[in-house]
Every structure is written in C-alpha cells, then in structure tokens.
Amino acid sequence: MTNKRKTIPTTRCCKPLALAGGLPVRSTPFPKWPVFDGKDRRMVLKALDSGRWGKLDGAFNKEFEEKFAAYVDCRFGVTTVNGSVTLKLALWAGGVREGDEVIVPPYTFIATATAVLECNATPVFVDIHPDTYNLDPAMIEQAITPRTKAIIPVHMGGLCADMDRINAIARKHNLLVVEDAAHAHGAEWKGRKAGSLGDIASFSFQSSKNLNSGEGGIVTTRNRTLADRCRWLHHCGRLPGREWYEHGILGGNYRLGELQAALLLAQLTRLEKQTRTRDKNGLYLNRELARIEGIAPLKRGGGETRHCYHLYLCRYRREAFGGWPREKFVKAMQAEGIPFSAGYLVPIYRQPYFLDKDFGPFHKPSLDYRKVRCPACEKACAEEALWLTQNVMLGSRADMDDIVEAVRKVQCAARG
Numbered sequence: 001m002t003n004k005r006k007t008i009p010t011t012r013c014c015k016p017l018a019l020a021g022g023l024p025v026r027s028t029p030f031p032k033w034p035v036f037d038g039k040d041r042r043m044v045l046k047a048l049d050s051g052r053w054g055k056l057d058g059a060f061n062k063e064f065e066e067k068f069a070a071y072v073d074c075r076f077g078v079t080t081v082n083g084s085v086t087l088k089l090a091l092w093a094g095g096v097r098e099g100d101e102v103i104v105p106p107y108t109f110i111a112t113a114t115a116v117l118e119c120n121a122t123p124v125f126v127d128i129h130p131d132t133y134n135l136d137p138a139m140i141e142q143a144i145t146p147r148t149k150a151i152i153p154v155h156m157g158g159l160c161a162d163m164d165r166i167n168a169i170a171r172k173h174n175l176l177v178v179e180d181a182a183h184a185h186g187a188e189w190k191g192r193k194a195g196s197l198g199d200i201a202s203f204s205f206q207s208s209k210n211l212n213s214g215e216g217g218i219v220t221t222r223n224r225t226l227a228d229r230c231r232w233l234h235h236c237g238r239l240p241g242r243e244w245y246e247h248g249i250l251g252g253n254y255r256l257g258e259l260q261a262a263l264l265l266a267q268l269t270r271l272e273k274q275t276r277t278r279d280k281n282g283l284y285l286n287r288e289l290a291r292i293e294g295i296a297p298l299k300r301g302g303g304e305t306r307h308c309y310h311l312y313l314c315r316y317r318r319e320a321f322g323g324w325p326r327e328k329f330v331k332a333m334q335a336e337g338i339p340f341s342a343g344y345l346v347p348i349y350r351q352p353y354f355l356d357k358d359f360g361p362f363h364k365p366s367l368d369y370r371k372v373r374c375p376a377c378e379k380a381c382a383e384e385a386l387w388l389t390q391n392v393m394l395g396s397r398a399d400m401d402d403i404v405e406a407v408r409k410v411q412c413a414a415r416g
C-alpha cells in the first residue's frame with residue numbers, strides 16, 4: 001500500500017524566525033519572580049517593628065523552623081544564612097573530617113562540592129544518570145573506599161534522586177546521607193517530602209529558589225543529635241547551659257536574620273499551590289515536547305510522586321535540528337520569547353580551581369581531577385541540557401503551548 005498523505009515542503013510551513021526579523025511567538029514575559037504582596041509586606045514590617053531583628057532575640061526564625069520542618073515531615077530545622085553553609089554544617093555535624101571522602105554528583109552548583117572541601121574532605125565525583133541527571137546509583141559502590149564517609153544526592157532541578165537505592169548503599173557501607181535539597185522545596189519521593197529522605201538535608205532560600213528570602217537556608221533532619229550539633233555550630237560553637245562567652249566547639253555565626261524569617265513565613269503560605277502548578281505544567285510539557293523529535297524531557301516515574309521543577313530540564317539532539325548546536329537553538333528560542341538556557345557548562349571537576357587543586361587553606365587531596373571522567377555529565381554540559389527556570393513553570397497552559405510552538409517553529413526553520 002502506498003502512503004497517500006501529502007507531504008508539505010518544510011519551507012512553506014516555516015514562519016520566519018524572530019532571530020531573522022520575524023514575529024516572535026511571545027512578546028509577553030512569563031510570570032515574574034519573586035511573587036509577593038501585602039502579606040509579605042506585613043510580615044516584614046512586623047519583624048521590623050518588633051525591634052528584634054536577630055535570631056537570638058526574635059520569634060520568627062523559631063516559628064519558621066518549626067513550620068518548615070513539619071512541612072517536610074521532619075522534627076527539626078535550623079535556619080542559616082544560606083544553602084552553602086547548611087551543606088557544610090550538615091557534613092560537619094555528621095562527622096566529616098580531614099581526609100574523608102564524600103561522594104557527590106558533578107552536575108550541580110559548585111556549593112555541593114565546596115562544602116566538602118570546607119570540611120577538609122575530598123569530593124569524589126560519581127556520574128549522573130543520563131535519563132534523570134541525578135546521581136547514578138549503579139555507579140556509587142565502585143567509588144566507595146575505606147575513607148568514604150558520606151554521600152550527597154542532589155535532587156537536580158527538583159526531581160528526587162533514587163533515594164531507595166542510595167539509602168540502601170549508605171546503610172550497607174555505614175555512610176551519612178546529606179540531601180542537597182536546594183532545588184527541592186515541596187518535591188516528593190514515594191509520598192515523602194525531600195528533606196526527610198536521608199539523614200539530614202540542606203535547603204537554600206537564595207532569590208532564584210522556589211522558596212526565597214533573598215538569601216537563607218535551613219537544615220532539616222529527624223535526628224536530634226544532628227539537629228543539636230547544627231544548632232551549636234551555627235551559633236558560634238556555644239553549647240547549651242554554658243556561659244555566653246564559653247565556646248565548647250568550633251563553630252561560626254551562621255544565624256539567619258528575623259526579617260528574612262518573617263518573609264519566609266509569608267512565602268511558605270504559597271509554596272504548596274505554586275508547587276502543584278509547576279508539577280502540572282511539567283507533566284504537560286513533558287507530554288507535548290516528547291512528541292518533537294530531538295527533544296527528550298528528563299524521565300519521570302522512578303519514584304518521585306511530585307517534581308517541584310525548580311528547573312525544567314530536557315535534552316537536545318542537534319541532528320533533529322538540522323545540525324544546529326545547542327547554543328544556536330537557545331539563541332533562537334530566546335528571540336522567540338522563550339528563556340531557555342544551557343545551564344551548567346562544565347562538570348564541577350572541570351572548574352578552574354578543581355583543575356589546579358587550588359583549595360586555599362583546605363586539604364589538598366591526592367586525587368587528580370584532570371583525570372576524572374563522567375561522560376553523562378560531560379554530554380549534558382557540552383551539548384545536551386536545556387533549562388527553563390521555575391517562574392516559567394508558574395505560567396498558564398497557553399504559556400506552555402507557546403514553548404512547544406516555539407520549539408516546533410525553530411525546528412522547522414533549522415531543518416530548512
């Protein structure tokens with residue numbers, strides 16, 4: 001039987017690209033971030049008017065610690081100045097010390113690895129899975145040595161890492177599991193919230209994050225000992241019941257201010273609804289973009305019951321776009337009004353200070369980072385990954401349709 005379907009020449013269906021002076025698919029911006037209104041103003045003013053602006057004096061941090069810990073199904077939360085410090089404190093509290101090794105993914109923000117170095121320990125990079133961009137559990141055990149002390153799974157973009165397998169490996173080898181949940185406010189794994197899935201977790205409230213106070217962070221845990229240690233560490237190493245100027249352990253002042261905690265209390269009231277919107281849009285985009293040759297959304301269904309889409313990630317294959325390199329595609333999409341970006345451009349171990357092992361005052365491990373190879377991560381960085389930020393995911397169904405339409409339009413033009 002012959003196929004009678006008419007084939008339309010591609011050039012006829014292609015609209016002129018915005019890059020080439022054509023009309024862009026969108027000229028209206030996606031939802032703005034941050035989202036705030038009178039509620040946030042009232043809370044910040046309340047903190048201001050209280051005259052108690054420090055964590056030691058006020059009540060806002062305490063209230064937020066309790067509310068956020070409960071939100072992620074934990075008993076304890078300790079707010080700090082940012083999500084880099086929380087990672088360091090979590091490792092520190094968990095007993096990571098000089099010469100220890102900590103397994104980390106190379107596809108993450110630099111802070112995940114810096115926290116390890118700041119404990120005088122060695123980051124050991126294990127590749128990501130190409131379908132999820134999360135730590136590949138199948139590759140963890142081969143990186144474990146007698147010096148391995150901890151694993152930091154990053155819930156990349158808000159998609160939970162495979163915590164069943166990671167926790168099982170950690171139990172077998174007696175390792176601490178520190179979730180880097182900087183992207184994962186409200187994300188769920190088998191119905192349980194990110195932040196309660198390992199021994200201890202670290203969240204960031206930096207301005208781009210799904211819950212934000214400009215800067216800020218929190219550690220969450222169900223383990224009282226770890227929580228107590230974090231509290232002492234972030235409070236200049238003071239131990240409870242001692243003299244004010246007695247410092248029982250080495251720590252620092254990492255306390256969050258009250259105005260930020262007040263703002264976080266207001267922001268927290270919106271998180272659930274915003275997370276549901278992002279997740280719904282993500283599922284829709286996955287379905288629609290998967291229909292386009294050369295665009296592969298990252299895989300879902302491995303155990304996450306909710307993705308919180310701090311980032312919407314998908315993979316680009318240039319062969320399906322007339323050989324256009326990803327950077328050219330990104331430029332064309334941006335001109336169409338769709339703010340795709342390429343995300344991390346190198347694995348962490350290719351950052352200059354790793355290549356030179358220029359770790360300042362910290363321990364210099366014997367590991368030669370120039371020899372590290374994580375092929376899935378290298379491919380994601382060099383040619384494959386596409387990112388959209390979480391504010392885009394707060395848009396309407398029509399906004400999502402614009403993204404799909406623009407990808408099709410650019411593909412049509414790229415194929416010529």
Ligand SMILES: Cc1ncc(COP(=O)(O)O)c(C=O)c1O
Nearest residue numbers: 082083084109111182204205206
């Ligand atoms: C994965 C990851 N971990 C940790 C951090 C550090 O958080 P902060 O910027 O609050 O120090 C970030 C921030 O971008 C992050 O993306």
